Amino acid sequence: MRPAASPLLEARALSFFRQDEPVFGPVDFALHGGEIALVEGDNGSGKTTLMRVLTGMLRAGEGEVLLDGATFSLDTMAGAVVFLGHQLGLKFDLSARENLAVSAGLYGMRDGITIDTALADVGLAGFEDEPAGRLSAGQKKRAALARLLLLPARVWLLDEPYANLDREGIALVNRLLHEHAVRGGAALVTSHGAVTFAGDEPRRIRLHA
Amino acid sequence: MRPAASPLLEARALSFFRQDEPVFGPVDFALHGGEIALVEGDNGSGKTTLMRVLTGMLRAGEGEVLLDGATFSLDTMAGAVVFLGHQLGLKFDLSARENLAVSAGLYGMRDGITIDTALADVGLAGFEDEPAGRLSAGQKKRAALARLLLLPARVWLLDEPYANLDREGIALVNRLLHEHAVRGGAALVTSHGAVTFAGDEPRRIRLHA
Amino acid sequence: MIASLAMGGYGAYVWTAVAVFFIVLLIDTLAPLARRRRNLRDIRARIARQENRRRPGTPASNEPNA
Amino acid sequence: MANWVPLWLHRLGSPPTFYRFAGSVYPWALGLAILLGGVALYGGLFVAPADYQQGDAYRIIFIHVPSAWMSLFIYGVMTLAAFIGLVWRIKLAETVAMESAPVGAAFTAITLATGSLWGKPMWGTWWTWDARLTSELVLLFIYLGIVGLYHAFEDRRQGARAACFLVLVGAVNVPIVHFSVNWWNTLHQGATIRLLGPSHIAASMVWPLLTMMAATKLYYIASLFARVRADLIASEGGKAWVRDLALGPAGGGKA
Amino acid sequence: MTPGSTPAACAALLRRDLTLAWRRRGDIAMPVLYAVIVVTLFPFALGPDAALLERIAGGVVFVTVLLAMLLSLDGLFRPDIDDGSMEQLMLAPQPLALLVGMKILAHWLTAALPLIVIAPVLAGMLHLPGPPMAVLVLALGLSTPLLSLLGAVLVALTAGTKRSGMLLALMLLPLCVPVVIFAAGAVAAAQDGLPWIAPIAWLGAGLVLSVVLAPLACAAALRIAMES
Amino acid sequence: MTPGSTPAACAALLRRDLTLAWRRRGDIAMPVLYAVIVVTLFPFALGPDAALLERIAGGVVFVTVLLAMLLSLDGLFRPDIDDGSMEQLMLAPQPLALLVGMKILAHWLTAALPLIVIAPVLAGMLHLPGPPMAVLVLALGLSTPLLSLLGAVLVALTAGTKRSGMLLALMLLPLCVPVVIFAAGAVAAAQDGLPWIAPIAWLGAGLVLSVVLAPLACAAALRIAMES
Ligand code: HEM
Numbered sequence A, B: 001m002r003p004a005a006s007p008l009l010e011a012r013a014l015s016f017f018r019q020d021e022p023v024f025g026p027v028d029f030a031l032h033g034g035e036i037a038l039v040e041g042d043n044g045s046g047k048t049t050l051m052r053v054l055t056g057m058l059r060a061g062e063g064e065v066l067l068d069g070a071t072f073s074l075d076t077m078a079g080a081v082v083f084l085g086h087q088l089g090l091k092f093d094l095s096a097r098e099n100l101a102v103s104a105g106l107y108g109m110r111d112g113i114t115i116d117t118a119l120a121d122v123g124l125a126g127f128e129d130e131p132a133g134r135l136s137a138g139q140k141k142r143a144a145l146a147r148l149l150l151l152p153a154r155v156w157l158l159d160e161p162y163a164n165l166d167r168e169g170i171a172l173v174n175r176l177l178h179e180h181a182v183r184g185g186a187a188l189v190t191s192h193g194a195v196t197f198a199g200d201e202p203r204r205i206r207l208h209a
Numbered sequence C: 001m002i003a004s005l006a007m008g009g010y011g012a013y014v015w016t017a018v019a020v021f022f023i024v025l026l027i028d029t030l031a032p033l034a035r036r037r038r039n040l041r042d043i044r045a046r047i048a049r050q051e052n053r054r055r056p057g058t059p060a061s062n063e064p065n066a
Numbered sequence D: 001m002a003n004w005v006p007l008w009l010h011r012l013g014s015p016p017t018f019y020r021f022a023g024s025v026y027p028w029a030l031g032l033a034i035l036l037g038g039v040a041l042y043g044g045l046f047v048a049p050a051d052y053q054q055g056d057a058y059r060i061i062f063i064h065v066p067s068a069w070m071s072l073f074i075y076g077v078m079t080l081a082a083f084i085g086l087v088w089r090i091k092l093a094e095t096v097a098m099e100s101a102p103v104g105a106a107f108t109a110i111t112l113a114t115g116s117l118w119g120k121p122m123w124g125t126w127w128t129w130d131a132r133l134t135s136e137l138v139l140l141f142i143y144l145g146i147v148g149l150y151h152a153f154e155d156r157r158q159g160a161r162a163a164c165f166l167v168l169v170g171a172v173n174v175p176i177v178h179f180s181v182n183w184w185n186t187l188h189q190g191a192t193i194r195l196l197g198p199s200h201i202a203a204s205m206v207w208p209l210l211t212m213m214a215a216t217k218l219y220y221i222a223s224l225f226a227r228v229r230a231d232l233i234a235s236e237g238g239k240a241w242v243r244d245l246a247l248g249p250a251g252g253g254k255a
Numbered sequence E, F: 001m002t003p004g005s006t007p008a009a010c011a012a013l014l015r016r017d018l019t020l021a022w023r024r025r026g027d028i029a030m031p032v033l034y035a036v037i038v039v040t041l042f043p044f045a046l047g048p049d050a051a052l053l054e055r056i057a058g059g060v061v062f063v064t065v066l067l068a069m070l071l072s073l074d075g076l077f078r079p080d081i082d083d084g085s086m087e088q089l090m091l092a093p094q095p096l097a098l099l100v101g102m103k104i105l106a107h108w109l110t111a112a113l114p115l116i117v118i119a120p121v122l123a124g125m126l127h128l129p130g131p132p133m134a135v136l137v138l139a140l141g142l143s144t145p146l147l148s149l150l151g152a153v154l155v156a157l158t159a160g161t162k163r164s165g166m167l168l169a170l171m172l173l174p175l176c177v178p179v180v181i182f183a184a185g186a187v188a189a190a191q192d193g194l195p196w197i198a199p200i201a202w203l204g205a206g207l208v209l210s211v212v213l214a215p216l217a218c219a220a221a222l223r224i225a226m227e228s
């Protein structure tokens, strides 16, 4: 684990405006390696919006995002962050294995892991060659979770990773998060608070509508 | 409440095949007025598929579906069933109010309710004129739930109504279901079992993958 | 006067051109004025709605039921 | 580039300031435009003598040519504004570029219509596919594409940025329109009217033309300002000054 | 009109589709602009020879209108299927064929009518003279609803597939051949001063037939498409 | 090629797009069939006069190829944006312009190349003789990548909007005008036995310029499009 001098991901007085109305108020947090934070908020409180601002896809209204102590921008820091959104980024015509191969080609691969072990780890053993479009809603989510396992990124931004998963799937997400923290990574997870977050008691960031 | 002689919705040895493999095994159940059943099953166990078979959208492989004691078919029975699927059927360019007006025009309206009271009831007061596309994921779901309130259909088929909702939203779904049962309606609800079903203890139908 | 209006037989062309000029520019003048009025009306409606959201559920609210 | 540009623009670019400024200029610009336009038309249609070749049909020139000039001039203004808007992210510049487009499209449409109306008696056809006519038609499409792209976005600011981009891409067409008569042999006449050098036509024809040119420029300013005001209200909807305006006694009334 | 009755349902659906079109009124203008631009391309590609252009004017305008309608057809059922509205239409207590008929009507009003209005201008740019122009408008008035109806059946058939735009074009174009032959034939006949009533009458007959049959076929095709 | 390096990323993306195209190889055939059918419509609409058809052959083939490419352009970025893949591309450690360039290359290979192959057949159907045919193929070889690149920039601009198909046509066609004039002009010159090198050289110059600039512009436009 690296010295936690500068936090991996930091937001300073971050806010976002739509037509001059704040979607979420100024948010401050600092995530060091090994930390996981849960962003909670009711429907419409701006969780998804916050995530997109953190990836650099939306331009922050005020405040700034720092990655490893440096101002984050898509050009300089790309590759350090992996994002799992409402849209999973799976090509329905490619098999789960092929989908992961593309991600690995783009982002590189963590040492000591293969695509097939990652798929087995998320419970999709036997579905490797099934086109992603034929998987059920929850199985698709699992395939997307396998990406997290595979890629070397140290910061995970997960938007509602629990949605559509059964109990076992939720436990899986928690295990992945735990292992990631142990490896020294940081993760920000949103949830509308209806599912119990079963891992170690995490940091909580609340958004208010 | 009508005499519960013949059940409102009945499935007899119902099953569905994809490429000759059963997606779900033979399912039997009978829902009388005032009854609510929860379909549970892991990811990929066929809950969505069962729902689509029940609406008549997919043709049952074996077995049959009876509505009010008569064989169900799209032509004869339409209007008695209202279906809420993964796709909510909202037009993003129309306001919540306009969306409901279309549904009311198509299906008719229950007595003693107006579109605005239905919207207020699901917590969207003040959002009536907002284009549905600008609502957050959970707010969209609520707008779709308002349809249930408005339409006179006696059978509700709800596919994962709890997904994307915050705690208050889940309570809302339970209240709607309860009121529907009291009025003598029947409802079939799927859930992947990760959310606690907080209403009166319902009937449970389990699907196995 | 009549003669000059007839434009030596080309009156139809010249006067249609003048009419096109005025009609197009008239529409172009009126459009933003109407839009400004509509925008102000929308903003008033939005303010009213936001007030409504702050004090939610005035009609038909039986929330504690759940 | 020097940073006095953003500084200066930021000062005038404060939306409420500009809103008030535009509101006070608007009636003067429009009034003067109508006045000058009336004088020019009177001069052109009744005072100026008939052309020895074209008879009275040439009088369309007093509408056609100033409109044609405006159709190009406005695109030039848009290009400049779009560039400033994209480089320095100045909202007002984006707005000016976007709100100029409909006015430019209007003048382009007028040019096409009056050109056709002139072409029928002169060339015996409403339309030919000569270089200047066609490039002017393409200019209309570009204007419409810009307007369409701007409105296709849910988010106005985002739409403005995308459409500003398109403005820059489409700018190549402007020199083509202007120089087409020199580059290709066409039916359309070349620069017969010289503003400075000795011109082939009588002074009584030149002054209405110049007056009309001034009138169209003023009209452009008036229309642009009215549009920018409408746009500012929509895009600044959440700000206090707009709320005050909306809730104000006369519902905004005069600014 | 009590809500839920058949007239109310038809009115609600028609109003919905027209409102949606109005909200995106830019999209209504698009087929028109597309047609204008395609027609404009021909003189560039062929050179500005007026006699040649006049000779091909009728044909080019028909082909262009056809292609413009084709592009807009893809949006006839696809959005409703994608957002779940189609399921609601199918479960509604009204006959699906009727509801589908309303959707086709709305489509014709928003996509084809503006094209008919602009067609004389396009033909004029290609130097088509006045009298054939009247026949052109008449032929378009009969052939565009025919294309809407035929197109709707095909678009319903392809609705179950992911990307249907091209597939649709492929399936529709052969069906359009007779329509194009009759319509362009009528204009050509008018241009040459020959009688042009017969082809127009054929178009009319085809239209009557398809007004009755197409919505039924369309509803059946949609049922199949939704079974996936 | 270690995974994550720039060549590996480009290869992975190119392979992905080509595999996807292959999985839907029906869709590759679509533009070709579309072009075939549109070209076939002309003899029906204009009558089977061989001299007339030969006169318009070059122009009609160009316009048709252009329209066919236009239809396929819409699918260049839209699916990636809709399913969340675009976000992954933007967050990847490689320069976006390069990745976008790969996507454009894949698009040209799958959408334009088959059209170039079929074009001589189409021109033959319209009675275009042999020597101008060679010029036609050459002109297409230079103008289709140009169209892919220009189209990609515009399609990226419209990517943030809901429905882009028609808008794209409106924006692209003015930019195509010079391309069509030069390309069809070269064929016409060859048909008349005049020198045709100059327009071809212009096309080449335009192509070189846009190979360099278009991917950059495209990446910038996509950034704007994703901000919604
Ligand atoms: C639809 C048809 C026509 C179109 C689209 C058209 C377009 C234009 C444009 C764009 C200009 C401005 C060029 C510039 O400032 O660089 C222009 C100028 C002019 N047009 Fe036309 N025109 C049309 C028909 C005609 C006809 C029929 C005549 C007269 C026979 C005519 C006479 C002129 C004259 C005298 C000028 C001023 C030239 C100069 O001083 O630069 N135009 N036209």
Ligand SMILES: Nc1ncnc2c1ncn2[C@@H]1O[C@H](COP(=O)(O)OP(=O)(O)OP(=O)(O)O)[C@@H](O)[C@H]1O
Pocket: A018, A023, A041, A042, A043, A044, A045, A046, A047, A048, A049, A050, A192, B133, B134, B135, B136, B137, B138, B139, B164, D154, F228
């Ligand atoms: N594209 C958009 N345009 C305008 N407003 C939007 C848009 N997307 C979201 N909003 C608004 O922004 C607010 C925050 O939305 P967001 O999607 O971030 O909420 P959320 O916290 O993710 O909610 P949920 O739990 O329902 O997914 C909501 O009030 C919503 O209405």
Ligand SMILES: Nc1ncnc2c1ncn2[C@@H]1O[C@H](COP(=O)(O)OP(=O)(O)OP(=O)(O)O)[C@@H](O)[C@H]1O
Pocket: A133, A134, A135, A136, A137, A138, A139, A164, B018, B023, B041, B042, B043, B044, B045, B046, B047, B048, B049, B050, B192, E228
């Ligand atoms: N269009 C399809 N084609 C082929 N197989 C499919 C299709 N849709 C679903 N399946 C398969 O059918 C099975 C049941 O899918 P279904 O969507 O009904 O599951 P579900 O119970 O709704 O799961 P979830 O909780 O994840 O939504 C899954 O194994 C899935 O792989």
Ligand SMILES: [Mg+2]
Pocket: A047, A048, B136, B137
């Ligand atoms: Mg969300």
Ligand SMILES: [Mg+2]
Pocket: A136, A137, B047, B048
């Ligand atoms: Mg499901």
